[in-house]
Amino acid sequence: MNKTHLLYFLFLTLFATSCSNTKYLPEGDLLYIGAKVKVEGNETSKKEEKALKTALKDILRPKPNSSFLGLRPKLYIYNLAGTPKKEKGWRHWLKTKVGEPPVLYSQVDLEYSKSVVQNFSENSGYFNAETTADSTRKGKKATAEYSVKPDKQYKIREVKFPTDSSLISSAVRNTRRRSLLKKDQGYSLDAIKLERIRIDARLKEKGFFYFNPDYLKVQVDSTVADHQVDLIVKVKEETPKLAETPFKINKIIVYPNYSIGSDSLKTDFNSIKKYNDFTIIDPENLFKPRIFDRVLYFKKEDLYNRTNHNLSLNRLVNLGTFKFVKNQFRVSDTIGNYLDAYYYLTPLPKKSIRMEVLAKTNSANYTGTELNLNWSNRNTFRGAELLTISAFGGVEVQVSGQNNGFNVYRVGTEANLVWPRFVSPFKLNPSSGFVPKTKATLGYEFQNRTKLYSLQTFKGSFGYLWKENERKEHVLNVTEITYASPQNVTPLYQEQILANASLGKVIEKQLIFGPSYSYTYTNTLQRRKKNTFYYKGTIDLAGNIAGLVTGANIQKGDTIKLFDVPFSQFVKIENDFRHYLKLGPDLQLASRIIVGAGFAYGNSREMPFIKQFFIGGTNSLRAFRARSIGPGSFDGSATTSSFLADQSGDLKLEFNTEYRAKIYDFVKGALFVDAGNIWLLKDNPEKPGAQFSKKFLNEIAVGTGAGLRFDFSFLILRTDFAFPIRKPYLPDGERWVLDKISFGNGSWRKENLVFNLAIGYPF
Template sequence: MKNKAPLLYSILVLLVLSACSGTQHIPADDLLYTGAKIKIEGNNTSKKERKSLSEALVLLVRPQTNASFLGMRPKIFFYNLAGKPTKTKGFRYWLRNKVGEPPVLFSKVDLAYNSSLLQNYAQNNGYFNTKTVADSSRTGKKATATYTLEPRKRYYIRNVQFPQDSSAVATAVRQTIKGTFLKTGAAYSLDHIKAERERIDSRMKENGFYYFNPDYLLVQVDSTVADHQVDLIVKVKADSPPLANQQYKINKVVIYPNYSINSKASAPADSIVKYHDFTIIDSEKLFKPAIYDRTLYFKKGDFYNRTNHNLSLNRLVNLGTFKFVKNQFKVADTTGNYLDAYYYLTPLPKKSLSLQLSAKTNSANYTGTELNLNWSNRNVFKGAEQLTVSAFGGVEVQVSGQNNGFNVYRFGTEASLIWPRIMSPFRFHSASGFVPKTKATLGYEFQNRTQLYSLQTFKGSFGYLWKENERKEHLFNLTEITFASPQNVTALYQSQIAASPSLEKVIDKQLIFGPTYSYTYTNTMDKRKKNTVYYKGSLDLSGNIAGLVTAANVEKGEAVKVFNVPFSQFIKVENEFRHYLKLSENSQLASRLIAGLGFAYGNSTAMPFIKQFFNGGTNSLRAFRARSLGPGTFNGSATTNGFLPDQSGDVKLEFSTEYRAQIYGLVKGALFLDAGNIWLMKEDPDKPGSKFSKNFINEIAVGVGAGLRFDFSFLVLRTDLAFPIRKPYLAEGNRWVVDQINFGNGSWRNNNLIFNLAIGYPF
């Protein structure tokens, strides 16, 4: 029997391979279609042209074949294995329709249609008079299609001529020559001609030709002018409607701020308000007329401009006050070429109340839930100002971490007021579709860290936020104030202070005030790009003017106090850069680099704890427990067996890269590598090895891992399992621990495997 085992095994493998080939259940009068071959013949084209043409043509052939791997077609195998399910759900239905796919039969291949499609493509790209022949070949139960093309020499553009007459429409078309897609010396391309018509139309819309259309343009092709060259003649069609050939200006702008479907076309005289160039029909006087002057770009006498058209609509929507925004242009009943602009605005309810329950995770590896009660008034002073008052409460616990059991309970309230303009003595103009805003906030939070201490925090800010466009955003707070006061410090935490005096800074009263600025750039919303990026840079200045005025220098004397609390004086800079490389429709490589620096001076000897940097945990170095790593080569986890304090630093470097791919349906997987550390700017005798030095690169921690992401559309639940491969707190020369990896050893797993549960992606 032993001697027969290899034979039986070989027979079993052959049977499986045969089943995976996909031909087992093909109908007797049909064949399995295995794809198309493109052959380019003749000597009229270069090797480069033949290769480019072949690569483009093979993508046009239909239908697409079943995916194969080493000659096998596993999806057909699973389709046949499942059989025909009796229900539209269950395992068999899932296996047949989700995992498997039906075989692509040769009877579905239309050789004549594909042949015509390929020939048209060649013709449309300058290979005029191309000959195409289609054929097929059979091998067993499989069939392949072969398309043979014999293209003639390619045609190139010799000259491009735009309209020469003096009419307004011809002159406007002629003025769009700069930026044309039709370049002398370029290969003839029908797609470029179509794109050129769209480009010209877009430029015409920017210059008052509201009723113009790409279909009113004609591009004639003259192929008789020279050997394999063409002249392109751009014309405005003679039968284009008169409206399309007229350049229009804006006459009157009429606004209905309280519009509904049942609104009457006419309005009583007392409801009509004249404000600058606007006619506002608002019987209830819901809004101050000034908001339209800041929002709408069109003024009487301006040429119609599509950019201003779209920007005006975007800004009205961006006010956050209107449920529906509708716009219409009509030829004005006046002498000359004028348009009347009508804006129909349907307001959202002025006041609203909402209750929201959310799940959340934070940088300290705490997972929890929060309940928010929000009341808002969207037009509090009749200028589209938005007042929001919220109350919140929640609990956070560490699912896995060094402080499991030290839960955090939070409650508080916050009020914010947003004005849809920049409230400043200086004139501010934004030419984007996003309304610049002024925002003021005031808030209070009580946080109870069980068994440790409680913390009361008062916050306030006043500043501006504006977007240049959908990619670039600015946030500038003239001042941001934070006052933190501790309460109920427990004996356990006092004992921790005795062991590590730097922990006392966590419960010191803190007063932080000063300007902050952040700039964000992203193009990640562009799904067509293979490479997308995200960048955020921020600057935090605290107590700098106060320190300058008071000449504060804590190293030469006592710190200057405000309301009997020393104010913090520091500069903090942080930069975060992300890059996303799209590998396929369902996979990508995501990378992130963070670099930050905080420097305390003047009235402070150290950065406030809440403004320092941390790492480790669910959104950082996932192979290390939250806020347990560093600073430098210091090992904070070795100091005690009880509560482990958060480790913080003044300098941060962090890099992560993650391969993400869809596994099935809503389940996605990831493989990742994280590296980085934090350091202090000054030596701390309680934390030896924590100071940033020129040897910082030798103190980098590295971890790797894998995870699953469950994308439920309304939230992403993330699980990551990671372990360190480099530990900076070990002796130099022994920091790489790859050789110690032992998944079969329970002690190694307990000391190294870190499980992270989080909401959302890490970056």
């Protein structure tokens, strides 16, 4: 079949698909393909016309069937599935889950939609708009057409707030500085509604617990000038006295062992504990009272405010100790203008044991399974401390690649103790809805790399975690200690070390200790934003104080050892920035830039292998095998014949961008481009071309590909096919390999086409 015949075939197929969508319509009905909105007249500016047209199109109902390039694939699948005989099975799933029933013209109510257009225009300040509605039929398809001829939009001349001296009027008047209603702004009913909500939120911060937006009204005076209005904000006369009264906090009563469905509020007076401003009713003495002094923001005589109300509830939830958290405020029986605060807390089971079987992938292109056994105590010392002791074992294999057969077996144990506060000689209690935490960790892991070597790793850390808000998070480890010791090094690996001395770094004994800090900012949970961001910056310091005290300097031969192992001394910084651009309801462009650098000095000549940078693999440059690229233009595949050695570097630069689109329901597609490399700071004669230089851009690896993401709610399974388009290890001038792409060539596919199977998004 030549190219001309192929084009004819594709055209006829698309045409037939398009026609078949109308073949199954009910007798006498038409397929509704959408609405057109026309703004007529010369009274509106181009900007106002565009905004009005966009808003009207968005509110019109029903919406037509989803389309792509003029086709309606979901409707086609719905028709293709026919009428399933059973309410289960492949055809039923195809019709109800993947397909989409036709949107019929009989579902369109032109008169009702015309009234919607008219009302929206008037509510947007076009008080004298003229609206018409009609429809157009073409074959078995119909379009609704709406025309609106707006008069000049009414603008706000002045916003007036209450002027009387009552407490509630004064409070409303004091909110005007941040009003959403501005002079010369177009009149908008939606803006007025939002203004009432805004005022109510500000009043809640000033003690007006019983106030709500319905107690406010905004009168509109359109007689003041030509196409201008005055807006008069008033408190309704029928507003209850309670709503006009600011309240303070009186008693704070906590029931930390409240049980839903049983009478757990019967009070044994011997179980009542007074702690500062709190009354704790805990008959079983489960919790130390000081927990609630740290977590709850309200104190006696505080003016009620919604911020402290919500922060207190968030902190109780974030303790991780309570299954249910309920709060109630009641007007005090003893003092006027005061509220009594009640907190009803239902604890989770104190101790639990959990077993997990996990499927996992990692950046080294290994896929495997892991068994975890976890024992937890959620209230270890009666202070809501969380003690977790876990044991794990697993196996990882490389499905494809040069390391196929060099499996990794892991077993180990770890203990974590988390305090819901800062364990510190200083009094620190950040004002946030998230409980600050102190975490101590001890762990051991034995890792066996089949045919190569085994590695024992002991680790310990002590540090702090706290969140300013839902977007900003800090992690400060005052110290992290890692001790790694190799065992059972095989003759095969020893033989490869003789050919490539840098492989010996992998099995060197390592002693790393020092502080680290990371800061994370993200607003990706704000789904309505078009642009969202993620940033994580990390700094890792090792052996700095010890090196300063001992005067260690490996360049002069002054190497200091602890437990007969030289301690590592370095500074490592890494920045991970991500941007997500929302292109539509189910379309997204995700991009990431990673920049990192590590510098060894003092007691170390080189960065420890486990702290260096790597690139390539399922979450990195997907067109290249994991950890196979770099450093620089060095070709690591030529150094070993049996397995592919991990390549590491002191500097890292990586860029990824991915176009993501929903195909149907739980299946999403992606097109991506990855680029980057790693480099060494110092020249290494065994790795020519590995040192960073001003020509680093000429050593960037580039790959591209496509993939599917299966979102099963409990996990996201990712499959990617990728191939390189620029190979930095080829001779200069030959590194772009676009002209060598040949999907039909088996040897090209074997060498270049990389399949990645992973869990979760790459970033």
